[in-house]
Amino acid sequence: MLTDEFKKQRARVVRDLADQAIDPFIKNRLLNLAARYDVNPPPARAATTPIDLQFASQGNGPER
Numbered sequence: 001m002l003t004d005e006f007k008k009q010r011a012r013v014v015r016d017l018a019d020q021a022i023d024p025f026i027k028n029r030l031l032n033l034a035a036r037y038d039v040n041p042p043p044a045r046a047a048t049t050p051i052d053l054q055f056a057s058q059g060n061g062p063e064r
Contacts, residue, residue: 014031014037018030018031
C-alpha cells in the first residue's frame, strides 16, 4: 500500500511534468493522474453474502 507521503510526492512530480508539457492532451492526462494520487481510496464494500447472490440471480427485488 502506498503511504500518504509517497502519494503527495508522486502528485508533485507528475504536476511538475504537466507544467513542462507542451501538448494540451498530455498536460491534461498528467493533471488527471496527479489528481488520482490526491484522492483517498473509497471505503471497502461489505462482502456479498450467499443470500444476496441468490436474490440477485432470481430478480426478486423491486426491479421486477
